Amino acid sequence: MKIFNKHLFNVVRRLCFPLAVQGGLKRRFFFMRPCTVVTCRTFALSPLLNKDSSSGSTEKLDLDGWKHVVRSVSQEQTSEKISENDGDSNLAATRDLIEMSRLLGKAVPEHISEEQFKILMECPTKTSKRKYLKFLTIKERIKRAQKEKKHEKQKQVEEEKKLKANENNNGEPKNTFLMRFWSKSEDTLFHWRAAQSMIFGQPLVFDMAYENCMSQREMENAVKQMVESEGVNRKAMDPFHFHYCNLKVDGPYHKVFLKRYGEAWDKLFVTVTEKSHVEVFPRDQLVYLTADSPNVMKTFEHDKIYIIGSLVDKSIQRGVSLAQAKRLNLATARLPLDNYLQWEEGAKNLTLDQMLQILMTLKDTGDWVKALQFVPKRKHAGFVVPAFYSKDHLETRKRMKVPDKTTGQEKASNQFARNFVARQTQRKWWEDES
Template sequence: MNNILRFRRMLPTVQCMSFIFQRVTESELRLSFYKTAYVNESYYPSRRVFSTHCRDTGNTESEVSDCEPVPNTEQIDLNTVTNGDPELEKRLKVLFLEVEVMRQEGDKVPANLNINHWKELINMATRSMRRKYLTFLWKNEVKKANEQKKKEEKKKIREEELNVLKQIDDGHIQYGLSRNSIFMRVYDSTITQFDNSRLIQAMQFGQKLVVDCGYDMHMTSRECMNCAKQLMLLFAENRFHRDPFNLYFCNIDRNGHTMKELHKYINTLYDDHFPLNITEKSYLDLFPKENLVYLTPHCREEMLTFDHDAVYIIGGIVDKVNKEPLSLAKAKKEGLRMAKLPLDRYLTWGSGSGKSLTLNQMIQILLDLRFTGDWKIALKHVPRRKITQDDGKFYGQFNKKGLSRNKVFSKYRTASFN
């Protein structure tokens, strides 16, 4: 009990202690006492920092050689996370202790948490949400560590093979790239320029496709991050296609969460030479209203044929939490034509599977539908896990022909030139 009383005196506020005691047993507190992370309210020129201390010696980890290092020893600037809000600062102190207790309990907690991670944690209302987020970060950390380990192992094997090849002198010409190619290396930058050339041509002559990025206020932080990743994949799928769309990202907010995350994926997003139309304007200000068609799964009108003169609009939203028909309401309010993909007409959905599609799957369907005009080919991008295994209406009929996707494209391309 003496250790527990000493632990109490080390905490900054009684409120923090009451919050912790609701979730921590006495044995866990004894364990936490010997390896405690607490707030050292020492003032530096313009910031307050969180320092990790060991046991009760009062020395930091850098000054104690026999102290077991606690993960995440990076000094966190409290003012950067809380913007000087005393309530948020108090909550952040509690989060420091909560994460440390979870780590000592053996939960899946990442070794390093940066400022952005703490900002996400401080905005989460429940402990279960924070636990799930920490588990997600831990899995990403383990995945990166395993990938780095595999790279090092492959590098070591490659170096050993090169050493063996150098010792062999059979009189033949030794080509470059580990003696396995007579061709020059094609760099990633060259491939990127080749892919971007198709987008530049599409920006001049291609059909326009709009992504409505005005749903930030209706998405959670995790949904915004997921939406940004899907937008990145959407751009990539469009760029890799042989006949891409002329993409427009409308209603964007450069200070919004989604665009900030997207900018992390694509560093050159706002450069003048980047082959993508990004604007804060609405699509109503850019295109004639009679040409706009909003694709929403909540309307009744099915899109049976592809209109090459229409400007289709995709809602840039991930609605895992909010299931309200926001895109339907927006299209009705603006008086636009609406349509939905004829998924039920061509597919048999499995029990319990949702009919929602990601943004990159949507553009894959539209690209192939525009190129071939065949729904059976376009809907191949719907994940197989969402439909029944014996779906004879679509997959069985297509696979019986024994045609691959490239052969089908070649058939349609040949027919178009004849």
């Protein structure tokens, strides 16, 4: 009887199990019977659950693996929630700090961009955040003052035009047969010259391999000077063909250029390359201009390619560009500042736009006196007139580094002191010996 009951139970179970699978595994189709606890951590699925599989194959699911996956997913979700909560709290704290600073009357800018706000959030302490806010306010005030000056200049120009127009009795500008030269036509003319310089112009290389030698502010100053140099070169009668060598894409220099120019960066008539200037030009034509070079530049050579190091350092690191030129085995030269200027104490380093204006004037005129007028007057006491001095006198002046007037006064005072001492010590002839 027991054997018959077991056989009947198995038959009913086989018949009802497919119906239970199709009907959603309802409880009424299951027949429970007491059984021993199984220690295995896997389920053996019937081939009816997998229609694509063969009748004799079974699939095994590892429960421990599934538990590990579920736990890792839950941990990631909790970590994301914690990071979001931290970010929200930091964001709220920075906003509260800005509002409180404004209410207390401290230095806070009126407009803050997204990049500036991200930098502000990354500041670790409140004092650093306040210092950064103060820096942004100073920067905003400078920009506002520059805009006001520009607006005042425009007003002055308009008033001058009105005064010139009132010179006639009718109150209209004077009639002339010359056509007016508009600003758009000027821009097209300058662009055309710059395009011609890329084919026929003399190359001028800016070495951009000094990213690691400068801070972020010094790099921004260097880019500002290069922007001014590009504007001056574009308006010249015979502009140079600029080459920005060693400029890495998405590097620090490239990011500052994109921030400065914006969409106009792709429209510049400038050759930009990641290659070194040694790979682009022949080595025998390159001349590296550096203030530390022992060789003095006498004349401007039109068949040479001059290199200017794009380095702006307030600490004045000596020998950096000279070491770069020696490492590449290049010829070096420096400007003859001592031969033409009464140079005072200090380094003979010039800005990038000043170097460009000096080279452009030398290229057009070949006159060192005209070219060195772009050197700031605060750095020297005036020009030396070679006709008034001999070679020996010039050499002594270079060694002493003292102007002629002071040396003459010193000589006269020394001679007067010697004569006075001699007269005091000289024995008078009418005095009797004691």
